[in-house]
Amino acid sequence: MGTTQVEAAPEPKYWHLKTVLSEALDSEFSVGEILPNERDLAARFGVARATLRQALEQLELEGRLQRRRGVGTTVAPPRVGVAVASSADQEWPGEADGDAWQTVDSEPAVPPTAVAQVLGTAPGERVHRVRRTRVSQGRPVAAELLYVPASSVPELSAIDAPSGPARARAVLRELRRLGLEGQDRAVELGSARADDAKELDRLPGAPMLVVTTRFYSEGETAAMSVATYRADTCRLTFGDSGGVEIHHGPDRRAS
């Protein structure tokens, strides 16, 4: 906590423990190492199990620890910077992503009400729902649902199969025919739906960073993307140089 520790407001017990634990992680453990069990840890630091558990949860929230099914609690690697947008980035999905996103599937689906309102589709009207996943350093880090109204891809052939990866690529290809006027993004905290959780190797309800992107063309919203990023392992970057190189949780740098 740098020089501010003495000036700071009084902190709860688990918070102090968290700081101590965090230092122990730095000095005694290496990335991937499994932590001793809760009983041993609580005994070592002279705290109640409940206090220990709060501190561990906090460290998990900050990306320092990972709880993995069948493995236990391990020391997490530093978060991965995942570029969401550069300043110059005004591109359709799939246009210049390189290999970051994998196009998985497309199927006709009724979008959630809030998405339908933004897209201006009628209640119950189906749109193309393209599913993509994003891989970083060999691991899935995000799952995306991209909603494309039929009116945005009028030339899309009805002869092709209505779903599948080839269909998904066709939807993206047709979308790129439109002129892209602009895009908006929003980032908020959410939690993993069961299907996303499975894909991203998390438990349902795990904290996620949800990035909602609206793509404009000819004064209207031509498509809308809802992408769910693992909050434990990802740092979303925006800007010129592809990310701010800061490691570990915010409490280690924010005072």
Place this chain on the structure above:
Amino acid sequence: MGTTQVEAAPEPKYWHLKTVLSEALDSEFSVGEILPNERDLAARFGVARATLRQALEQLELEGRLQRRRGVGTTVAPPRVGVAVASSADQEWPGEADGDAWQTVDSEPAVPPTAVAQVLGTAPGERVHRVRRTRVSQGRPVAAELLYVPASSVPELSAIDAPSGPARARAVLRELRRLGLEGQDRAVELGSARADDAKELDRLPGAPMLVVTTRFYSEGETAAMSVATYRADTCRLTFGDSGGVEIHHGPDRRAS
């Protein structure tokens, strides 16, 4: 969950309860209303208290519910879109924020190690640490620490008081003399330090969206900002039109 419910992977019990509760919130409760106690709710939905609690935690994570000290659990208003950057935004802190940020204080402080590395300052070297808070709709939504090395503001008068709001404004004013070449941002999940928590009316450890911004001038990092936004009430927006108008948690729109 729209039309995907049948295709989706099996969901845990509390997840289903969460969906049911979410619908009840829409139809039976209004914003700010206090929820019945846990025992009554568990009885009404025929679930164990532990299951209920998991579902409530989930809804809190998604911004649908708020737990307020001395009040209980209330129905949260929709998240507020807080503009973090527009496409054209290349500005120094305080340059064109309008009334969004309030400059609170500045004092000499040793930055955290990771920040010092980015700023290129020596270990133990003090920098100007400017503290600002951001208010939206009358409520504090973010707390920021801006680190400015002495070398970025060489003309800053040493005659002025070394700390206080006037000093903070002087640091920002001197910083604006530099040409701004670019800025990078990163967003990640973090948790509230005790001092931020108090300022933002949250408990220490509450989930926060941490926005780290690096400001470049003459090929170097001239300043670095670490801003902590309330994750329960804020949706951070980036882009052209000041935000994507989507209400409520991601699960209501993301399938």
